[in-house]
Amino acid sequence: MWKGIVRGWVLACLAAVCAMPPALAQPAKARATAHVDLDARFQEVQATPALAGELYRLGRKVAAVCAHCHGDGGNSTKPSIPNLAGQNPAYLLEQLRQFADGRRRNEFMEGMIRAMNADEKIGMVLFYADQDVRPQPAADQALVLKGQSQFNKNCVRCHGSEGRGSAQIARIAGQQPDYLRTTLRRYRDGVDVRSNSIMTANTRYLTDPDIEAVVAYVSSMP
Template identity: 40%
Template structure:
């Protein structure tokens, strides 16, 4: 077991991380918001006709998204995340984060503020129903190292298969470069000397976990995550 994993476990971050009784106010608010978004998605997915229409309408609205994320949600650039197969409630949540400025990106913030709620739900459901295309080169040694970290830390929220739990992000098959950048941005969120405001990402759980990850740990994790089918 690596020093990183021992450190995280010793601080109690790997057990009950998602739904701990000691979760702070930010965690609780986050969970409540996720429940609201899940209910919006389930109201559509629970009706086959509504779901079919949502997929059709979502496809009609992804023309702007496809320039970076691909028409089928498979990214055209390694630093851009795949959206194919992503949990729809998670995607819907990201629209909210971009719209109110908690996530920073000029294009995404603009789109998130212009799309209607119906657009956002339909787009989220459309991408969730696309297949992930895996065409990345994986370093098998790093992937083995990353698997150990993932199983000790990440699977509690993101699932043993990396496909997410209850609206948490699907990681399986995600772009390596995107994962490396995202994890570093979470890690550096509290360090104003290392990351300007516009590139930080804010999430209490992710900040607690990533602050103990080295660059080597993050690269190993990214390789393993990209390899998950």
């Protein structure tokens, strides 16, 4: 089960970011669910408060492994690694699916996700969704204002006036600036590590300076 983690850890160590042992305690009840359908299980969990509570606690344990990169409670301390705090559960599950089926590529994350069963994935998203995001203060107010008008014109329609998305759409408010910049450029340029036709259509017209402005605004949103 944790072979993937170990493999991922080796890769991470090669990238000089290893520090934590790849060990997670596995409650017996979570073990039987490796092959269940993620959506069906998620619906079942949402409809069963006691189960949701149990998986939340499991998720908190999983998150201890992720904290090395995604930070305590999902507030990353590395601008290139995304916050998971406050992120919408269905969006997170969809990203796990994309890493697993190769639509989104990141060797370390692919290894991590292979090692997680359905209950660990669901517990993890319940835990992170419940954590508060710490926004990134922006230094350049003029740039923030420029970004705000970009955002209001081009992003609000889907990500909402507060940047918090919806059940299916990502929260972007308070996200790490380097990660936002890289992600927006990837969508715009249609690179294969991460593409999405909706986001490509909505970033195609953005210049690099437009992206800088929108990143300054979005990452500072509470």
